[in-house]
Amino acid sequence: MDKYYFALLGEAGASGLAKAFYLRFKKESLKEAYEQEVSHWNYFRKFRRSHLELPVYYSLFLFGIFVSLFGFSFTKRVIKRVERGAINFYEKNFDLTDKRISEILAQEREHMKI
Structure with missing residues (x-):
């Protein structure tokens, strides 16, 4: 499997987690993180699509609700x-000089400050 496939499913899952955390805690920083995760997911959709995107999203959404309890x-x-794992994945598998990947990495680092 290629790096775009893993990134696609990872961002689908991260979007599900972020949505669950935002719904549970109603913090503006979590809403912003959710919107950014969805934009990352949409970016990787340009390269790959998978029938597993929605099952991963909803599974991690439910997991996020459970965690938030x-x-x-x-x-x-x-x-x-989760963000540390995403950052390590991007640094290991993607060209860090790519402008969009650099933006994604910067946003992932910001999410760790929540």
Whole structure:
């Protein structure tokens, strides 16, 4: 499988998590993170599509609702772990001089500050 496929499914899942966290906590920073994750997902849709996008999105949406039941501090730890994995994936597999990839990386780093 190629890097665009993994990025596509990763961003679909990240969008589901972000939506769940925003619905649960209603923080503006979480809304912004959700909108950015959806834009990342749409970017990778230009390169690949998959029938697994929506199942991944909804699975991680439900997982996000479950995680949020443990409170905001636990949710923040989950966000940091997920974003750290995404950053490592992008740094390892993509050209960091690409303008859009650099923007995505910067936004992912901002999400870790939530």
